[in-house]
Amino acid sequence: xxxxxxxxxxxxxxxxxxxxxxxxxxxxxxxxxxxxxxxxxxxxxxxxxxxxxxxxxxxxxxxxxxxxxxxxxxxxxxxxxxxxxxxxxxxxxxxxxxxxxxxxxxxxxxxxxxxxxxxxxxxxxxxxxxxxxxxxxxxxxxxxxxxxxxxxxxxxxxxxxxxxxxxxxxxxxxxxxxxxxxxxxxxxxxxxxxxxxxxxxxxxxxxxxxxxxxxxxxxxxxxxxxxxxxxxxxxxxxxxxxxxxxxxxxxxxxxxxxxxxxxxxxxxxxxxxxxxxxxxxxxxxxxxxxxxxxxxxxxxxxxxxxxxxxxxxxxxxxxxxxxxxxxxxxxxxxxxxxxxxxxxxxxxxxxxxxxxxxxxxxxxxxxxxxxxxxxxxxxxxxxxxxxxxxxxxxxxxxxxxxxxxxxxxxxxxxxxxxxxxxxxxxxxxxxxxxxxxxxxxxxxxxxxxxxxxxxxxxxxxxxxxxxxxxxxxxxxxxxxxxxxxxxxxxxxxxxxxxxxxxxxxxxxxxxxxxxxxxxxxxxxxxxxxxxxxxxxxxxxxxxxxxxxxxxxxxxxxxxxxxxxxxxxxxxxxxxxxxxxxxxxxxxxxxxxxxxxxxxxxxxxxxxxxxxxxxxxxxxxxxxxxxxxxxxxxxxxxxxxxxxxxxxxxxxxxxxxxxxxxxxxxxxxxxxxxxxxxxxxxxxxxxxxxxxxxxxxxxxxxxxxxxxxxxxxxxxx
Numbered sequence: 001x002x003x004x005x006x007x008x009x010x011x012x013x014x015x016x017x018x019x020x021x022x023x024x025x026x027x028x029x030x031x032x033x034x035x036x037x038x039x040x041x042x043x044x045x046x047x048x049x050x051x052x053x054x055x056x057x058x059x060x061x062x063x064x065x066x067x068x069x070x071x072x073x074x075x076x077x078x079x080x081x082x083x084x085x086x087x088x089x090x091x092x093x094x095x096x097x098x099x100x101x102x103x104x105x106x107x108x109x110x111x112x113x114x115x116x117x118x119x120x121x122x123x124x125x126x127x128x129x130x131x132x133x134x135x136x137x138x139x140x141x142x143x144x145x146x147x148x149x150x151x152x153x154x155x156x157x158x159x160x161x162x163x164x165x166x167x168x169x170x171x172x173x174x175x176x177x178x179x180x181x182x183x184x185x186x187x188x189x190x191x192x193x194x195x196x197x198x199x200x201x202x203x204x205x206x207x208x209x210x211x212x213x214x215x216x217x218x219x220x221x222x223x224x225x226x227x228x229x230x231x232x233x234x235x236x237x238x239x240x241x242x243x244x245x246x247x248x249x250x251x252x253x254x255x256x257x258x259x260x261x262x263x264x265x266x267x268x269x270x271x272x273x274x275x276x277x278x279x280x281x282x283x284x285x286x287x288x289x290x291x292x293x294x295x296x297x298x299x300x301x302x303x304x305x306x307x308x309x310x311x312x313x314x315x316x317x318x319x320x321x322x323x324x325x326x327x328x329x330x331x332x333x334x335x336x337x338x339x340x341x342x343x344x345x346x347x348x349x350x351x352x353x354x355x356x357x358x359x360x361x362x363x364x365x366x367x368x369x370x371x372x373x374x375x376x377x378x379x380x381x382x383x384x385x386x387x388x389x390x391x392x393x394x395x396x397x398x399x400x401x402x403x404x405x406x407x408x409x410x411x412x413x414x415x416x417x418x419x420x421x422x423x424x425x426x427x428x429x430x431x432x433x434x435x436x437x438x439x440x441x442x443x444x445x446x447x448x449x450x451x452x453x454x455x456x457x458x459x460x461x462x463x464x465x466x467x468x469x470x471x472x473x474x475x476x477x478x479x480x481x482x483x484x485x486x487x488x489x490x491x492x493x494x495x496x497x498x499x500x501x502x503x504x505x506x507x508x509x510x511x512x513x514x515x516x517x518x519x520x521x522x523x524x525x526x527x528x529x530x531x532x533x534x535x536x537x538x539x540x541x542x543x544x545x546x547x548x549x550x551x552x553x554x555x556x557x558x559x560x561x562x563x564x565x566x567x568x569x570x571x572x573x574x575x576x577x578x579x580x581x582x583x584x585x586x587x588x589x590x591x592x593x594x595x596x597x598x599x600x601x602x603x604x605x606x607x608x609x610x611x612x613x614x615x616x617x618x619x620x621x622x623x624x625x626x627x628x629x630x631x632x633x634x635x636x637x638x639x640x641x642x643x644x645x646x647x648x649x650x651x652x653x654x655x656x657x658x659x660x661x662x663x664x665x666x667x668x669x670x671x672x673x674x675x676x677x678x679x680x681x682x683x684x685x686x687x688x689x690x691x692x693x694x695x696x697x698x699x700x701x702x703x704x705x706x707x708x709x710x711x712x713x714x715x716x
Contacts, residue, residue: 042072046110049081058088077110079103080117092349093124100124115144123152127326129346131156150176151185158193159324169193170202177209184217184228186210191231192325196288207235214244226253234261241265256280260293270302278309284316286327287429294422307423311336321432331430335359341411341430353410360428362409370438380409385444389454397441400450406443410436446470465489479503493544506555514547553669554579560669568592575671575692585671585692600673600690600697609641609688611697618695630697633657641699645685652680656687660698664691675701 045068052061062085068078083099100121107114122134134156138144150172157169176186187210194203214232217225226248233244234257245262259277262268268276277285277293297303313336319329322345330342337360345352355365364375370387377383381404389396411430419427445451451465451472461484464476472492477485477499486507487497493515498507551561558581564572570590574583586599598611602623610622611630618639621628628642638657656678664672672691677684686701 038071042068042075042078043110044068045071046075046077046081049078049085050111053081053084053088056088058085061085062089074106074108075110076103076106076108076114076117077112079106080112080120083117083120087120093128094348094350096124097121097128097348115142118144119146119149119152122149122156126152126156126159128348129322129324131159131324135160147176147180147183150180151183151189154186155189155193155325158189161323166197167202170200170206174202174206174209177206181213182216184225187213187217188225188228188231191228191235195231195234211236211240211244226255229253230255230257230261242267256285256289256293260289260296263293263296270297270299271305274302274306274309281313281315281317284318287317287319287329290317291418291422294419297422303423307425310419310423310427311425317429329430329432336427338413338428338430343410343432355411355430360413362411362413365410367410372439374408376409378404379413380407382406382408382447385439387441396454398452399444399448400452401444401447402449406439406447408437408439409433508552508555510548510550511546512548512550513544516545561671573670575669577667577669577671577673584673585690587692598692598695598697600692602688602699609697609699611639611641611695618697636661637694638696638698641697645700648680648685652678656685657696657698660687660689661696664689664696667691 045064049061049064049068052058052064061081065078065081065085068075069082072078079099080103083096083103086096086099100117103117104114104121118137122137125131125137126134135153138149138153138156154169154172154176157165157172160166173186173190176183177190180186190206190210194207197203199207211232214229217228229244229248230253233241233248236244241261242265245258245265245267248258249262249267256277259268259273262276263270263273273293274297277290281290294306297306313333315333317331317333318327319331320327321329324347326347328344328347331338332340338355338357340357341355341362342351343353344350350368352369353365353367355362357363361379362376363379364373366373373386373388374382375384382401383403384398384400386398387396410433412433413428414431415426415428417427417429417431419429445467448467448470450467453463453465454461462478464478465472466474466476472489474489475487475494475497476483477487482503484501484503485497485499487494489495494513496513497511499509499511500507501509545565547565549561549563550559552558553560556579558576558579560576560579562572562574562583564574566572568590569592570588573587573589575585576582577584584601588597588599589595596613596616598613598618599608601607602609607624611618612620612622618630618632621630621641631640632638633640633654635654636657638661640653640657644653656676659678660676663674663676667674670693674689675686676689677686688699688701690697
């Protein structure tokens with residue numbers, strides 16, 4: 001059996017065993033035993049993860065570290081190994097930083113000491129714009145000293161950039177260069193950090209020392225120190241520089257800086273130097289290096305050739321805008337114009353903002369903090385700004401802006417740069433806008449022509465507010481592309497809305513809003529919550545309540561149902577059951593005093609019948625200020641108003657109630673009314689029948705021929 005196969009079986013059995021322990025421990029081992037068993041499993045994972053790290057099997061190392069943390073997340077070493085594994089896999093620094101912070105916060109180390117994590121943490125912090133903090137971490141007790149620690153410390157001091165920090169970096173660099181004479185990181189860091197800086201006597205001495213050792217560095221690593229050698233040559237002078245450059249070229253080493261240094265040393269013609277640097281720029285080139293090279297061109301013919309090349313350039317120009325040694329601005333070109341621009345201020349792997357361009361003119365972009373998407377129609381005047389959804393149910397906003405009203409951009413698209421000056425044509429290159437301001441919602445509203453907001457109404461749809469001079473005048477409500485409601489506003493306050501509730505294209509529901517001066521009413525509509533979140537003032541959403549709802553259920557332009565919300569808390573529901581535009585049935589409900597009264601027309605069409613409910617059960621009746629009894633039918637869910645005719649047996653009334661219920665059930669809607677006539681051997685009776693919600697009422701009508709116009713229906 002092969003070793004690999006044996007190891008595979010072992011790994012499978014190991015995973016199986018620890019899975020059993022983890023799942024069944026609570027039922028087999030006491031709590032203290034479970035903790036101990038999980039700890040042992042985590043340490044076993046730690047041991048395996050270390051082995052995989054040593055062999056640079058980063059995926060396996062990450063898998064074991066992650067598994068170990070699932071058993072015991074207090075082990076600092078596991079967090080550290082996760083960070084190391086992610087780093088080996090090329091993860092973004094934004095992923096690595098919190099892992100290292102956890103390892104240091106837990107401070108529960110088994111094998112690796114805390115200083116290893118401190119060193120890695122300081123290195124990543126320095127690479128993400130936190131160099132001062134990086135130095136503080138390395139210099140805190142216990143002081144961390146090693147070749148790696150000194151390299152990170154000097155790098156961070158150079159990046160801090162002030163005179164005192166640079167002076168201290170040079171002092172430490174002088175010592176490190178002698179203590180670690182074959183560590184090529186130090187001379188390369190020195191030359192790249194000092195390139196372009198004014199030189200002092202101290203820095204010149206350090207440069208001379210490193211230049212004198214270049215041949216030894218080349219012998220130690222002849223195939224990977226092209227960058228070190230060319231930077232060293234740029235600091236050399238006279239014959240030493242010439243010899244270094246000739247040695248560099250003879251060994252087929254290549255670096256774009258060679259074009260500049262060799263041109264200065266007269267080892268390349270301008271034509272050859274241009275061809276040399278274009279071999280690199282076809283893919284990507286550093287902006288500052290390119291600018292320096294083009295400024296050295298003196299031949300008009302070579303300048304014309306360079307201008308033709310960059311006028312149709314399709315590659316990437318990179319720039320280290322803060323001189324910390326790491327690129328943070330990337331510009332992709334097409335046909336000589338910017339196509340896309342990415343900016344990662346702290347080099348954590350997540351762009352702070354990105355832009356898309358149309359032949360050099362920015363047309364759209366997005367920003368990380370604050371989270372924002374934006375477009376331009378006429379750069380740099382914004383045409384729209386979107387604020388995506390956030391936490392705590394904060395909705396997303398999309399502002400449509402008035403043309404040429406709001407000028408804003410994270411970059412200035414500059415044609416007056418050093419490349420343009422060198423080549424004599426407009427070469428557009430983005431320059432960071434140092435005065436970039438944050439856009440507030442108030443500023444966006446002041447320039448807005450519309451505002452689209454997501455809403456929870458009707459399953460999560462979209463509202464588009466139409467704005468004039470910063471004031472909302474109307475709103476359109478959409479389900480996808482279909483508009484299902486329209487609202488009108490007065491001074492940012494909703495006054496009326498019509499709604500198509502069943503998506504049939506007919507806006508059958510009308511909502512009327514009013515000012516809540518006393519602050520006692522409830523705001524029912526979703527757009528009020530959004531307006532208040534947006535403006536934060538009582539004039540925009542608060543101080544308004546839903547006063548009335550009107551519904552035309554059969555599309556005949558006559559209101560069939562109305563519900564009013566009075567200032568004292570009473571809710572009045574009215575139904576027009578016969579389509580004559582007058583109410584026939586009404587209900588009054590006030591939850592504050594638990595009162596409820598039903599009202600419907602008497603058979604004569606003149607007087608009203610009022611039914612008072614107690615504990616949601618009909619208790620008394622009043623007609624024309626006269627009290628009547630109300631009794632529930634002995635067998636049906638039906639309430640009789642007034643005294644029954646003793647000439648008819650009790651079963652007869654129940655039969656009438658049953659037939660009345662059947663008749664009312666055939667009428668759609670929450671309310672219905674009808675006058676029915678029932679015959680029996682002893683005669684006949686007529687009943688005014690009404691359904692109101694879950695209650696059904698019947699009132700016996702005296703049969704008088706003085707009402708010939710009374711509409712009668714006979715229930716056999």
